[in-house]
Structures are given as C-alpha cells and as structure tokens.
Amino acid sequence: MIPLSIPNIAGNEWKYVKDCLDTGWVSSVGSYVTQFENMVADFAGAKFGVAAMNGTAALHIALELSGVVQGDYVIVPNITFIASCNSVAYTGATPLLIDVDEETWQMDLHLLENFLDNNTYIEERLNEFGEKEILSFYKKDDKPISAILPVHVLGNMCDMDHLVRICKKYHITMVEDSTEALGSNYKGRHAGTFGQFGTFSFNGNKIISTGGGGVIVTNDEGLAKRAKHITTQAKTDPFEYNHDQIGYNYRLVNILAAIGVAQMEQLPDFLIRKKEIDRRYREGLESDDLTFQKVGMDVIPNNWLHTMKVKQQRPMIKHLLNNGVQCRPFWVPMNQLEMFNDVPYVTEGDKANEVYKQCISIPSSTSLTDQQVEEVIKVINAFY
Template sequence: MSNSIVKPYIPLCEPNLKGNEKKYVAEAIDSNWLSGGSFLNLFEKQLAEFTGAAYAVGISSGTTALQISLILAGVEPQDLVIVPNLTFVATANAVKYIGAEPILLDINPETWVMDLNLLRNFLEKETYIEEDSCYLSVNHRRIKAIIPVHLLGNMCDMNDLLALANKYHLTIIEDAACSLGSFQNGKHSGTYGVAGALSFNSNKIITTGGGGAILTNDAGLAKKARHLITQAKSSTTDYFHDTLGYNYRLVNPLAAIGVAQMECLPMYIKTKQEIVGYYQNELSGIGAQFQLISSNTISNFWHVSFLVKNRNELISFLQSQNIETRPLWIPINQLPIFRACWGIDKDW
C-alpha cells in the first residue's frame, strides 16, 4: 500500500452556495410562482440598487442579454458592431445572432481591454459620417454600435470611449458579464452605455446557475426588453404578439438563488481582491505580468490571470499538483466563423 499523500483537488472556480440559496429556492417553489414572482422582482431591485442603474431586467443568460441589448440599440442585419478581439465568444456570437457583423478591435497589451488609441485612429482614417451615422469607407456599411468588454473585472476607459462614441454616432452596449462589482469614477460597469449585460453563469462572481440581466437607465428600453423576452406578447389575455419575440425570461427559482448571492456579493468582492493581492505578491519573482487596472477603476478581480512564459508547462505542472488552471480565450479572429471579419490591430 502506497504511503503517498493525495493532494486535494483545487478547481479553477466553483460556485459558493453556502448562504440562503436553499431556503429561498424552497420558498419560490412553495409559492408556485415559477416563471415570474417575488424573488425575480427582488433580485432585479437588488441589482439596480447595487449598480446604480435605474432598471435591471432579469434574463436567461449573459449572451441573451447582449442579443436583446443590440436590438434595443437599433442594430440591424448587415450593420457592423465593434467588439474587442479578446473576449469570450458570446460577445461576437450575439452580434451574429441578429445578422450583423463584428469588427474586431485589438486590446491594449497592459489592460487587456479595448485599445482606444487604435479605435480613434481607425475611426479617423477609415470611416465617414453621413446623416448622423458612421460608415466604413471601404464598403459603406453602417457601424452602429460598439461593445466594450470589461475583461476579468477591469474596465475600459469609459469617459474616453463615450467621447469617441458621441463624435462618431456609435451606440455603446457594455459587456459587463465579468464585472459585477467593478466601478470607474464611482460609476458601476454596465451603466455608461444605453445598456449593459451581466452574466450569472456558474463561474461568475455571483451565480444563478444560468442567467443574466440587462442594466439600463432608460425606462422605455427596460419596458421594451421585458416585452421582447416574453415573446412580445402585447396582452395579458390574448395571444397577440406584435413583433418577433423571445422566450428569454429568468425564472423565479433561479432568481431566488440570485437574491441569496447578492446578500454575499460584498464579501465575495473583498475576498477576490485579497486573493489577487496575494498572488501579485507571491508571483512577483517569476516574471508574471498581471493585468494593469485602468485609471480610476476598482475591479472585482473576477479571475486571477497573468501572462507568463512557458504557459503550457506551468499548466501541466499545476495539473500534476491537482491545481486546475486554464488559458484565457482564443482570440476571436482565430475562430473559423470570424476569420473573415474586418480587424483593427497594431499592424493596420
């Protein structure tokens, strides 16, 4: 019999469900309100109050939150939407879902969010304005919107982006899937643009198992979002649907999990910030390059990530020690469906 000690397995991340989740889910089930109900209303209220958004609309996922937000922003088939080249594929997929095409913008190598100098140069040299819309000069297609992704909790410089967006008539939709609990100049991620998309997937800082939310300060857009995600049913009794709708509601039992998670969110953020501080201190001697947090930004530090040489060797070694790590996402332009997309990079 071997005397070797088996080390406990340390996963990359796992949900923390040690609060009132079971209690609230049981209450939601006992209420017999599943599609909607008091927990959904409360969860949306918690999100709005925490983020400072006027409205929060619960939805089935962060991806569907992006898709509906693009529709709310008036993006139409054949339009172009600027997205960062380094993001989870859902950002670009949501653009494709509505028949639009992404323009892939390279990231700042230090902050890992959109390189706004590249964006400014591109807009000045390769676009033109006509009737309050921005068009790509090479093919005269409208560039309707831009989606900054607040990667790993870090935020794009939103004041700079707002100025560019206003000048070139671009609508901002924020992908805040990673950044619940991140603030810039005292303002929460997802509240700068016309809409912001949150995700509550099982690996996010809070989870509902599956789910998301749309943040907006526009009452009309919040009302339209609720209408679209309930199959665009325009009457509570008659089955009259006045436009193309979607079955994208966040259900009450999952919202009940969200209510319990929101009670713990400040503690989760504090813990994440302490963890990244520990890693930055302990790994300073191995040449690890950590993400530079943007000016005036408080990050939720959703995941601890860093650049390091011989990445695959490090991953293999940690795996041998029962420690799970993963590489960050493959750039969007290297995925088969997006290889033909227009790109903005440092060689442009």
C-alpha cells in the same frame, strides 16, 4: 484539485428556492425575478434592470434594442468570450474586431480612435421607424457601424471617459458587455452604466451565480419596458394570446432568480474576498517572468478571475494541472475562429495573440481557503 472558479452557495439560497417550490412559483412569473432585477440595478446604480435567462440573451436583446440590424458592423475587442461576437451575429450584424492593449487586455482605444479617424465617414440613414439617425460608415464597404460592445475583460475596465468621448464623436451607441464586471467601477461609476445598456452574467463561474442567468441594465425607461416586452414573447394582453412582434422566451425563471437574490445578499463579502485573494497572489507570485493585468488608476475592478501572463504558458499549465491546481488558458482570439476569421480586424502587431499565448487563469473562487491560495502560490513558485 483546487478548482478554478466555482459558485459559493453560502447564504439563503436553499431557503428561497424552497419558498419557490413550496408556493409553486417556479417559472418566469414570480416575485424573486423582479426582486433580483431590482437588486442588480440598484447595486449597479442603474434605474432599471431586466432579467434574462443568461448573459448571451441579455447581450442579444441589448443589441437588438440599440437598432443593430442585418448588414451593420458592431465593434468588439478581439479578446473576449465567444458570446460577445455570437450575440452580434444573432442580429445579422458583423463584428468589427479591434486589438487589445497588451497590458490591460481591454480594447485598445488609441487603435480604435485612429481607425475611426481614418477609415470612416459620418452620414444619415433611416432607422426601422423611418427616423433619421446619424452614424459612422466604414469607408471600405459603406456599411454602418451601429454599436460598440466594450468588454470589461476579467472585471477590469478601460479608460471609460475616453471611450465615451469616442462614441459621442462618431455617433456610436455603446452596449457594455459587463457580464464579468459586477462590482467593478470606473471613477466611482459602476460597469454597465456608461452605455445605453449594460449586461451581466450569472453563469456558474461568475462572481455571483444563478446557475445560468443574466440582467440587462439601462437608465431609459422606454428601453427597459421594451426589453421586458421582447424577452417575454412580446405579449400584449395577460389573458388573450396576443403578441405585437417577434419576441423571445428569454426571461429568467423564479427558482434561479431566488438563488440570485441570495447571492446578491453576499456580493459585498464576495468582493472583499476577491480583493484579498488578488492581493495575496500579487504579493506571493514574484517571478520576473510573471505579470498581472494592469489596472488603471480610476478603476476598482471586481477581481473576478485571477489571471497571469507568463512566457512558458503551456509548460506552466501542465505543471499546475499535474500538481492539483485547476487552470485555463485565455480565450482563443475571435479573429482566429473559423466563423470570424474573415471579418475586419484592426491591429498593429496582433497583441491579442500574445495575450492569448501567455495568459493563464488560476483559482479564483470566493470559497477558496487561505491554505488553498498559499498552495497555488507554492505550486507556481515551484515552477521557477
């Protein structure tokens, strides 16, 4: 079976892990953790990076530090991986779902702006520190919309200038779910650096992997310090067991960060390989029935997971699996999941459902050989 998206362990991973084991620095204190967070932040062009044990934990912390609290709304696209909505739920807030654009599969910004224009009003509230903050409130139930979580779905990005304008106009803090978008840029600026926070994931299927892992990036030193503080049990003293708030045991461990350092060294090559595979798929898969994700002129994506939209999705999936090509359907839209089927969903025609019913992700690992890529193309073309 040609695998869908597996890690490519081809560099110094063994050497750096051995170093951790030989020296005994295996846990969350260790030089690889700091090195890894710096490497990710530098690569993204952010001032600070804070490591977390996975992308979900990174999202949770970023939302909490953005002042999202019980009873708030956080805007999320209806097509995303469950972790986006789960991390909102961990804070006690509710996702407010926005449908996606049928071509880019990112949040539909026109729909978003139209919704905010017609369904919200702007007012002040006092935050947890007793300070005044200006926010948009949903007219229907007077609840504040304290953040927006754009998701750079599959490493693509929406029109970020437009999104930044919307956030400013409506006083909404942006936290980017850039977990899939390490290496993606909009007008030369890296994903994850447009919002107050950006977040990356390094689970097994991502462009680089630490097995499991995440990094939060931000340009705000105070927020970076607070992120590190609450991901390490909010301890205030290196010797005494003193803690000044409820913290989390969310820090990445040194062994995994060591893998991350080795993976980051290879990221430029991985990005080149992803582009080659993307180009070959786009050239080789020619059926009129088949379309790829539309990428805006200002976006250079990382081509993380190659995904095609076809009318006969389920028969195609069966055909691929029967012919040795691993594939996956897209995420079930958030509004169709039991936990989120009664949250507000802003849509005109439920494009998310159409994307879900037609998309198939196909083999995308950077370790794919040219022959494997040609085999995938041959099998898909044979279907038609």
